[in-house]
Amino acid sequence: MAWTYRLTRWRRVVNALxxxxxxxxxxxxxxxxxxxxGHKTGRLYSMPVTLVERGTQHWLVAPYGEVN
Numbered sequence: 001m002a003w004t005y006r007l008t009r010w011r012r013v014v015n016a017l018x019x020x021x022x023x024x025x026x027x028x029x030x031x032x033x034x035x036x037x038g039h040k041t042g043r044l045y046s047m048p049v050t051l052v053e054r055g056t057q058h059w060l061v062a063p064y065g066e067v068n
Contacts, residue, residue, distance in 0.1 A: 015047065015048060018031065018048040019033055019046055019047075019048055022048060028048075030050050030051045030052070030053075031048055031049070031050050031051075032048070032049055032050075032051065033046050033047075033048055033049075034046065034047050034048075034049045034060070034062075047062055048062075049061060049062050050062075
């Protein structure tokens with residue numbers, strides 16, 4: 001059976017802290033706040049993500065927990 005990722009209390013605190021810093025406009029290198037609308041509820045969800053660039057390749061990474 002596949003292992004299911006669970007967001008720990010500590011990880012939630014880090015997400016909230018980084019998200020608050022980004023909302024306030026404090027610069028965190030290559031880190032952005034990605035906001036998407038929920039499919040069923042229409043609620044907005046925000047998650048800090050990091051843009052990783054290597055040459056001409058770009059990846060969007062969620063280092064603060066697994067997200068859809």
